[in-house]
Amino acid sequence: MISIQNLRKLFPGPDGPVTVLNGISLEIAQGETFGIIGRSGAGKSTLVRCVNMLERPTTGNIRVAAREMTTLNGAALGEARRGIGMIFQHFNLLSSRTAAQNIALPLELIGHPRGEIARRVDEMLALVGLSERRDAYPAQLSGGQKQRVGIARALATKPSVLLCDEATSALDPETTKQILALLKEINRSLGLTIMLITHEMEVVREVADRVAVLDHGEVVESGRVFDVFTDPRHPVSRSFVGEVLNRELPEALASRMHQSPSSAEHLVFRIIFTGPSANQPIVSEMVRRFGLSFNILQGHVDYIQGSPYGTLTVEASGTEQAKQSALDFLRLNNLKVEILGRVPATDRAVA
Amino acid sequence: MSQRLIGLLLDALWETLAMVGVSCFLAALVGIPLGVVLLVTQRGHIAESPLFNRVVGALVNATRSTPFIILMVAIIPLTRLIVGTSIGTWAAAVPLTLAAIPFVARLAEASLREVDPGLIEAAQAMGATPRQIVAKVLIPEALPGIVAGMTITVVSLIGYSAMAGAVGGGGLGDLGIRYGYQRFEGEVMAAVVVVLIVLVSLVQWAGDRLARQLNKRLTAKQAAAI
Ligand SMILES: Nc1ncnc2c1ncn2[C@@H]1O[C@H](COP(=O)(O)OP(=O)(O)OP(=O)(O)O)[C@@H](O)[C@H]1O
Ligand SMILES: [Mg+2]
Numbered sequence: 261m262i263s264i265q266n267l268r269k270l271f272p273g274p275d276g277p278v279t280v281l282n283g284i285s286l287e288i289a290q291g292e293t294f295g296i297i298g299r300s301g302a303g304k305s306t307l308v309r310c311v312n313m314l315e316r317p318t319t320g321n322i323r324v325a326a327r328e329m330t331t332l333n334g335a336a337l338g339e340a341r342r343g344i345g346m347i348f349q350h351f352n353l354l355s356s357r358t359a360a361q362n363i364a365l366p367l368e369l370i371g372h373p374r375g376e377i378a379r380r381v382d383e384m385l386a387l388v389g390l391s392e393r394r395d396a397y398p399a400q401l402s403g404g405q406k407q408r409v410g411i412a413r414a415l416a417t418k419p420s421v422l423l424c425d426e427a428t429s430a431l432d433p434e435t436t437k438q439i440l441a442l443l444k445e446i447n448r449s450l451g452l453t454i455m456l457i458t459h460e461m462e463v464v465r466e467v468a469d470r471v472a473v474l475d476h477g478e479v480v481e482s483g484r485v486f487d488v489f490t491d492p493r494h495p496v497s498r499s500f501v502g503e504v505l506n507r508e509l510p511e512a513l514a515s516r517m518h519q520s521p522s523s524a525e526h527l528v529f530r531i532i533f534t535g536p537s538a539n540q541p542i543v544s545e546m547v548r549r550f551g552l553s554f555n556i557l558q559g560h561v562d563y564i565q566g567s568p569y570g571t572l573t574v575e576a577s578g579t580e581q582a583k584q585s586a587l588d589f590l591r592l593n594n595l596k597v598e599i600l601g602r603v604p605a606t607d608r609a610v611a
Numbered sequence: 612m613s614q615r616l617i618g619l620l621l622d623a624l625w626e627t628l629a630m631v632g633v634s635c636f637l638a639a640l641v642g643i644p645l646g647v648v649l650l651v652t653q654r655g656h657i658a659e660s661p662l663f664n665r666v667v668g669a670l671v672n673a674t675r676s677t678p679f680i681i682l683m684v685a686i687i688p689l690t691r692l693i694v695g696t697s698i699g700t701w702a703a704a705v706p707l708t709l710a711a712i713p714f715v716a717r718l719a720e721a722s723l724r725e726v727d728p729g730l731i732e733a734a735q736a737m738g739a740t741p742r743q744i745v746a747k748v749l750i751p752e753a754l755p756g757i758v759a760g761m762t763i764t765v766v767s768l769i770g771y772s773a774m775a776g777a778v779g780g781g782g783l784g785d786l787g788i789r790y791g792y793q794r795f796e797g798e799v800m801a802a803v804v805v806v807l808i809v810l811v812s813l814v815q816w817a818g819d820r821l822a823r824q825l826n827k828r829l830t831a832k833q834a835a836a837i
Binding site: 312314335337338339340341342344345346348350352353354355356357365366368369370397398399417423 | 747
């Protein structure tokens with residue numbers, strides 16, 4: 261639905277042109293929610309603004325619904341933009357218009373007849389759950405309500421694509437969840453393609469199907485959200501994932517741990533459950549079978565795209581052979597195991 | 612107060628209202644679009660045309676920096692051409708209008724500039740043309756500021772209209788000078804000043820009220836506090 265090829269964008273700077281986007285290529289499928297995450301200044305806003313030509317690419321191609329955007333101008337560009345809705349971090353609602361009048365604006369621009377506009381506005385207000393607040397001015401609405409108006413306005417002309425630039429960054433966590441849920445619902449019910457810019461991995465986890473990690477104007481990693489979450493490759497992706505999935509070892513444990521193998525010591529390892537394996541009692545089975553003593557140091561279960569993703573960090577003592585068999589057993593059951601190190605046995609009484 | 616004084620005051624008041632009303636209306640008609648042009652033709656704006664912008668800007672500045680008294684005399688031929696005479700209330704309205712146009716234009720431009728660029732961007736993303744952006748976004752959003760600017764203009768014009776009395780424009784200022792100063796009728800002078808104070812206060816009050824009603828950016832509580 262959105263196809264970006266070799267997009268480069270340079271801005272004039274005091275010491276010559278600055279490359280803000282450097283050869284971005286992305287394919288976003290129809291009906292997909294695609295997240296783009298990056299640190300401040302990575303070029304996210306510039307990228308999303310290139311899609312509807314609010315920013316002109318220096319070189320490269322952008323196609324939306326099979327239409328090449330970069331060559332469009334004037335009325336043809338206006339027409340193409342009507343097929344692309346956009347919502348903003350600071351909502352950008354007209355303060356002089358009520359919620360309903362704001363939603364009517366894009367329809368007025370096309371010159372729809374009044375009755376039709378009124379009908380469509382009512383529909384959109386109902387869609388975002390704001391029918392009772394239709395005559396409120398933006399100053400009288402909460403942040404979440406303003407973004408609902410923004411969404412309704414963006415969708416009034418029935419676009420096939422919705423661009424979201426930090427659409428939840430000005431909202432509190434609870435409101436963010438509600439807005440994301442609304443986006444998800446709209447994505448499903450209208451088959452809308454969503455391109456979502458954010459600097460919060462939490463947002464990507466909540467709604468996106470796929471994600472691209474943007475750093476210094478380049479896509480450093482992209483893939484299915486679940487895959488990037490469970491197995492981030494690039495350091496930037498890792499730090500984003502780390503912010504959401506708390507995988508740091510406690511300080512006290514980390515300082516005791518070392519890597520030299522010695523059978524007299526306890527083995528510390530992390531078991532990673534993904535997908536269906538997270539629901540099976542494999543660990544208890546392992547303990548029973550191999551007679552290991554076991555100490556749970558840390559455990560989390562997160563849900564990514566509705567799939568459970570769990571990590572369990574344990575300290576195991578027993579014969580070296582038992583430890584080895586246990587690890588083999590886990591791997592045989594399709595669990596990922598990361599050996600983190602060993603700690604001296606004397607330090608800790610093991611249950 | 613004597614019958615004669617009331618008659619004089621009413622005539623003068625009418626002349627002032629006529630001069631100020633006509634010139635204010637015309638100044639708004641030309642000045643507000645001019646303010647729009649000054650803004651949108653700027654580099655990087657929705658209808659950029661930097662050279663044109665510089666030329667118009669220079670013209671506006673030149674008119675603004677000419678003292679009113681000089682402007683009034685300098686354009687007498689133009690006034691004759693338009694009104695048919697260079698003397699009288701309607702003749703005075705010509706220099707008043709001409710002086711007020713750049714004033715209104717700059718005030719309007721300043722209000723329009725205050726409109727959040729994000730709103731222009733949102734409209735562009737919807738496929739709005741520059742014309743639509745002006746009509747549907749810039750002017751409605753800047754309206755409270757433009758009304759406040761027009762209030763200032765009216766008050767200033769009331770002051771300037773006294774000077775226009777010098778070319779036979781009549782009005783309250785003229786009355787005050789002729790009777791109060793030249794004929795030493797202090798009573799007339801005092802009455803003129805009182806009428807002017809009331810007039811200006813009324814204009815300011817009405818202007819503020821209208822601007823407040825148009826401003827939807829404030830919550831009900833903030834509006835009540837003002
Ligand atoms: N119009 C412009 N002129 C010059 N430089 C610009 C312009 N717009 C953006 N930049 C620069 O491009 C870089 C990327 O900006 P962009 O707004 O795309 O970042 P971002 O990833 O959206 O960051 P944030 O999370 O802070 O919004 C920044 O270094 C910024 O200074
Ligand atoms: Mg940004």
